[in-house]
Amino acid sequence: MxxxxxxxxxxxxxxxxxxxxxxxxxxxxxxxxxxxxxxxxxxxxxxxxxxxxxxxxxxxxxxxxxxxxxxxxxxxxxxxxxxxxxxxxxxxxxxxxxxxxxxxxxxxxxxxxxxxxxxxxxxxxxxxxxxxxxxxxxxxxxxxxxxxxxxxxxxxxxxGLTAYAAVDRVLPLDADEPVVLFGAGGLGLTAIAILRYRGHQNVCAVDVSERNLTLAEEMGATSTVKSGDNVAGAIVDALGGPASAVIDFVNNGATATAAFDILNKGGVMVQVGLFGGEVTIPTALLALRMIRIEGSFVxxxxxxxxxxxxxxxxxxxxxxxxxxxxxxxxxxxxxxxxxxxxxxxxxxxxx
Structure with a gap:
């Protein structure tokens, strides 16, 4: 064959x-x-x-x-x-x-x-x-x-499965708690659809592509942010405060750093993407803010x-x-x- x-x-x-x-x-x-x-x-x-x-x-x-x-x-x-x-x-x-x-x-x-x-x-x-x-x-x-x-x-x-399993790792939350998705390609768009199906009403999509952000809005994202300088600040501004959870479908050094920076106390960051790199996290803040970091594979x-x-x-x-x-x-x-x-x-x- x-x-x-x-x-x-x-x-x-x-x-x-x-x-x-x-x-x-x-x-x-x-x-x-x-x-x-x-x-x-x-x-x-x-x-x-x-x-x-x-x-x-x-x-x-x-x-x-x-x-x-x-x-x-x-x-x-x-x-x-x-x-x-x-x-x-x-x-x-x-x-x-x-x-x-x-x-x-x-x-x-x-x-x-x-x-x-x-x-x-x-x-x-x-x-x-x-x-x-x-x-x-x-x-x-x-x-x-x-x-x-x-x-x-x-x-x-x-x-589909990767997005579904990642959403399982952040829910349940109150429907209006902010969930941020880094990457609005195939995985991110599916995650938006799953979050909305499960009744979640506050979903922010972050991507480098205006086209992907438009699709994210069509799939049900309630806010979007284009990646760039000080993306963490732009996300917090768009949300009106920190996020309860982040699903990172990119997972490189820049997105993982931003994910940590935008989380509320007790928040969770689920790292999915395989773009690679590394991130430096202040260990004291990890404890003081009680951040949970999880990897998710399919x-x-x-x-x-x-x-x-x-x-x-x-x-x-x-x-x-x-x-x-x-x-x-x-x-x-x-x-x-x-x-x-x-x-x-x-x-x-x-x-």
């Missing part, structure tokens, strides 16, 4: 010919029909993550096997199943939960695959959706999307099922979707566009 992946120390997207997997046991093989392009894929193409003064976290040094076939927002049609599969059959269309754990540790046993220290995530540790076919290791990781738009449904596996299978159910009931507004054909050229272009910034919504590649 054709697959589009990267080789070590090479940011070129290669058109690879690799064997088509044959499912066994509870495994399921799907023909890829939709796959979203994510900022995580740009870091994988670059070979790792920026850790500020600690250097770079290298995928190669961590033992990841190349080629890496990326793509973790995948909808596909079941074409073949293992002999122990009971819940799906050929022809079924399913969304893939890609954040797969070892299946043995405490976190996995409790349903928290995304917290597994030995994760086998599709599109990272295992071949993902930038390919003709994807092998899912267990039928339980397949989610029925029914009549949802498959391109939008694909984005729920990462941008979400659980249970949370994805909850999110898809909300979407199927028509309770979640669509984020903008940019469809392009799935090919080696378009995978490369999508990642180039994400690296350059300014993509409004989410790019989804269609087969």
């Amino acid at each position: 054709h697959a589009y992946g990267v080789l070590p120390d090479d940011q070129t997207i290669h058109d690879l010919e690799i064997p088509t997997p044959e499912p066994e046991g509870r495994q399921v093989l799907l023909r890829v029909t939709r796959v979203g392009a994510c900022h995580t894929d740009t870091h994988l193409r670059e070979g790792g993550y920026d850790l500020g003064s600690r250097g770079k976290m290298s995928m190669k040094d961590r033992g990841f096997q190349y080629p890496i076939v990326m793509g973790h927002e995948t909808v596909g049609e079941v074409v073949e199943v293992g002999d122990a599969v009971e819940t799906v059959r050929a022809g079924d269309v399913r969304l893939v939960y890609p954040w797969i754990g070892c299946g043995k540790c405490r976190e996995c046993r409790e349903g928290n695959d995304n917290r597994c220290a030995a994760g086998q995530n599709l599109g990272i540790a295992r071949h993902g959706g930038y390919a003709e076919y994807i092998l899912v290791p267990d039928e339980k990781y397949l989610v029925d999307i029914a009549d949802l738009d498959p391109s939008w449904a694909a984005t729920l596996a990462c941008s 979400g659980t299978l249970g949370q994805l099922r909850e999110l898809v159910d909300i979407a199927r009931r028509g309770k979640l507004p669509h984020i903008p979707i940019i469809e392009r054909p799935l090919s080696v050229e378009e995978v490369a272009r999508a990642l180039d566009d994400l690296t350059a910034g300014g993509v409004s919504g989410r790019i989804v590649l269609t087969a």
